[in-house]
Amino acid sequence: MCTAASFRKGGLYFGRTLDNHMSYGEEAVIAPRAFDFGFKGRYAIVGMALVQGGYPLFYDAMNEAGLCMAGLNFVGNAQYFKSVGARDEVAQYEFIPFILSRCQSVEEAVEVIRKIRLTDRQFCENLPCAQLHWMISDAERDIVVECTKSGMQIFENAFGVLTNNPPFGEQLLNVSDYMHLSASQPENNFFKGVDMQRYSLGMGAIGLPGDLSSRSRFVRAAFVRNNCICGDGNTDGVNALFNILGSVRQVRGCNVIKDGCETTLYTSCCDASAGIYYYTLYENHAITGVGMRSRDLNSSELYRFPLEREERITLV
Amino acid sequence: MCTAASFRKGGLYFGRTLDNHMSYGEEAVIAPRAFDFGFKGRYAIVGMALVQGGYPLFYDAMNEAGLCMAGLNFVGNAQYFKSVGARDEVAQYEFIPFILSRCQSVEEAVEVIRKIRLTDRQFCENLPCAQLHWMISDAERDIVVECTKSGMQIFENAFGVLTNNPPFGEQLLNVSDYMHLSASQPENNFFKGVDMQRYSLGMGAIGLPGDLSSRSRFVRAAFVRNNCICGDGNTDGVNALFNILGSVRQVRGCNVIKDGCETTLYTSCCDASAGIYYYTLYENHAITGVGMRSRDLNSSELYRFPLEREERITLV
Amino acid sequence: MCTAASFRKGGLYFGRTLDNHMSYGEEAVIAPRAFDFGFKGRYAIVGMALVQGGYPLFYDAMNEAGLCMAGLNFVGNAQYFKSVGARDEVAQYEFIPFILSRCQSVEEAVEVIRKIRLTDRQFCENLPCAQLHWMISDAERDIVVECTKSGMQIFENAFGVLTNNPPFGEQLLNVSDYMHLSASQPENNFFKGVDMQRYSLGMGAIGLPGDLSSRSRFVRAAFVRNNCICGDGNTDGVNALFNILGSVRQVRGCNVIKDGCETTLYTSCCDASAGIYYYTLYENHAITGVGMRSRDLNSSELYRFPLEREERITLV
């Protein structure tokens, strides 16, 4: 499963964890303006993608205009339209480049989304359609897009985070149970006048869930994201977003499934102002950045950056 | 507040978070064999210390033999003996170098500890005696040492973690409330025969606390530490320990106190086999290592390594 | 708010708590076969009702055939059809007598419900339409009926309980988070091989919520109901149901609202085999029973039984 979050300090910082039991070979990729997605776009895109036959299947990405988008697992609830070859159809696997290659803002994205039908057309026979929902963010606004048996829905996302099941509306209800949690020490509402011990700092958030289920990660990521503060330095926003997403990082062995262990394979952070896509890996805590602006973005060829899988330690 | 944890894979990996609202200027330090602590030692020590007037006040450290030790806040419960100038007295601030400079193992440490009295003699007038308890680990064993109004006590620590209040015995009782938590999906004990939805991975640990109080961090660190697995590569153990301690990292803004925000200022990892002390900082996710073996350990002068406080990003 | 539960031992025992800040004057009522509800019925009904202008507005009731039905608050989610005077319309306030006066079983009730449209026609101008959903039970089966913006839905209810918000589907998801809870002592999944203390009996259900919110009452009532056992004596099933519902009883002062305190005003238990409607009041722990079979059920006049509001204590 996965977690996405936005953070705003000066500009937008947007990222996600990708949690899985194994990597399928994703890499950092820049798709320049003239890259042929099967449709024409205007904006270059940088993000993490599995490149299949030269085509980048983006997991999460950002465009030149600073619009960011991530797809997260939504298994059992995602339900796309059947493809009938109509003109308004967009296949699920095209959704991220379709939006990012033509929209500058969430507002533009909403307008586009209202006109399309997301279909279950497969990228190829061997690749079943991923069951996903999406978070889309710009400098001002976060939305969530879900395609379920009730059709396609767009939600404003005041919490600025997204995980997986249940549907977003139910996540919003569930997080309400935690509204009393605070980053400050708690009031004594239990028994006024009786001395109750504040034996530790941080007691105001007692009740915050610490497990790795998608409901719990939603609440924890929202709490940390909403309380997180940082300075004004160049990399402070990047640092903050990695710290926020670090709070829902899946440590290998703590989420055992039949094929192995669900683990946070990578964590990303798009710096929308600088046009840089940063990432860390489970095996490498150091941050690597891929900048768009230093490349020729009018090209039609992908730029591909294999991930650095070794812990990059500096010995002094 | 703080969290310490051990992890064993091949050898011992031992580390801690240091959580505070501001740094007092700690740095990585090697105290070689001939360094004068006010007493004579046999073993060189590497760790994180505040150097005051040339004297390293260690927060956590490891010696040449691979014995590791960390002091963690224990405010309100720590109670030392009054210093009367007796021969068996060791001041609280000397405790880490006293043990690490003369013991090769937990067994030797226990023997030494049973013969001494830990006193509240201050390092200097302006530095009040820190209220601490300690975790000590070697390749086989973890113990906790507490000095309270009941005297000095040594506990075996099967959980391999330590945080702060309440006393260790009460932490052991409290963690019992979580014994059902599992890294695997839960059984349906609630209502056998009725279909209950496993709508997310990771539901076996629902109930694990996610807040930053010391009881909750104890449970969470213990759970993650006990379930964490890693490969056999050179840096896999280091990676694992940083991932374990990452699960209790305090993000700035999530634990507000009157002087600012309790934050995980640094996280350390002693690689006991290699004699290397690693650390990351809140502002710098990349790992820095300080090796003992490449230095002349017969010296009497401290080796001091100021911390690298900038996010060390590699742009590709 | 309120809680309903069924229990089967020999026959069906079905009841509910009614939680409110004040009583509107409800009383136990028998509506015999010939009572004119504005429509014709076949079966006599006994239950708790507010009698308005000679018309019993039932909160919960049972008919001669042992079919039981209770309406519970569903504020913010209930949405009825607009009345247009069509033949298939049943006003919300008629729903309980409409079903109970003509159905012998849940199966029959389902058939009837599929043919009607539940409307918001008011009983009178001063009585706004209550926002409710319903639980209906017979000797074999429990269902829930909800009328929301998605239309009318019928759910099988394997848990045998109902409270209030959120909609039933979301309650089913939420209760999944508690599937590990057990009436027996917990296994140690946390850290196999390490001694964890079973310092108390009853630790297998640690995590069960104890508050009075509708999600928590659903989980708690389901847990207690599913684990509850009783003997074969005459009143053992009655005793069991009162004990189950006692676990979600709202004590005055523990749920403060602007108008006073939400309190469990009464608790009921229909003994379907005996045709007796039992109740206790907040102010009176002793059980009172109203039997149908000792009355002339062919009458057209209501039998009304004012509630006994004094604690009925026996002094020995």
Add this chain to the structure above:
Amino acid sequence: MCTAASFRKGGLYFGRTLDNHMSYGEEAVIAPRAFDFGFKGRYAIVGMALVQGGYPLFYDAMNEAGLCMAGLNFVGNAQYFKSVGARDEVAQYEFIPFILSRCQSVEEAVEVIRKIRLTDRQFCENLPCAQLHWMISDAERDIVVECTKSGMQIFENAFGVLTNNPPFGEQLLNVSDYMHLSASQPENNFFKGVDMQRYSLGMGAIGLPGDLSSRSRFVRAAFVRNNCICGDGNTDGVNALFNILGSVRQVRGCNVIKDGCETTLYTSCCDASAGIYYYTLYENHAITGVGMRSRDLNSSELYRFPLEREERITLV
């Protein structure tokens, strides 16, 4: 296990649940002033006792002066002095009558307790010494008495409740984790400015534990007791205490042990002003009262009142 609680409204109401898998044959008993306990007393006592060879082994009781006392399981922590036949010894089984037969107030009881040594002398060979701790209350004050390996300790009990393990000091620490819980709707501390849904009443106490372990019952009983309100009627205080203790009632089947099911066999309520001992049974929700004042209290013979084990239902 068991729960005790006090409640003050006008006078003192004091009671307890007795939780066990089977009854040993306890009954309501009045021990008048001249009854020979093996020592001389001044005050008559009424309470629940197992009468063995004519001697009442009290579980909980009250004396003429309104002083109340209950013994609750404290297995694994209770540790009495070895009996050596000294004059200041009181056997554990004599403790309740020893205090109640000679003290009018908690203050007097404290004075007496400080002068005695509680020993493990058995009542008879077949009856091993019960491992207990005690709550003692008068119209103004509640205390807890514990005899552990640290000796005998007396605690002020501002919470007015007692359950079982862990020791009282640890219960006080543990309850601190719940200080934010409120009988009113919660504030939104989580994310100010964002609309969070109050979808149910009673959300201010979300986090209150609902299981039957002794730590959870302590917190729940304390919360309910501290928030409970009642009117000024004659039986309102009695009603309130039964409602408070009802919140920790153990329903048969929800706490399975190897010998059966831990169940709340009886619940008691001493009305200190009226000198009446009330009780309900698991099998009988109706309240039975045993008054002292209508008997000749100068007698030396026990008055014994077998429990009424049938549900006392009134059919109307």
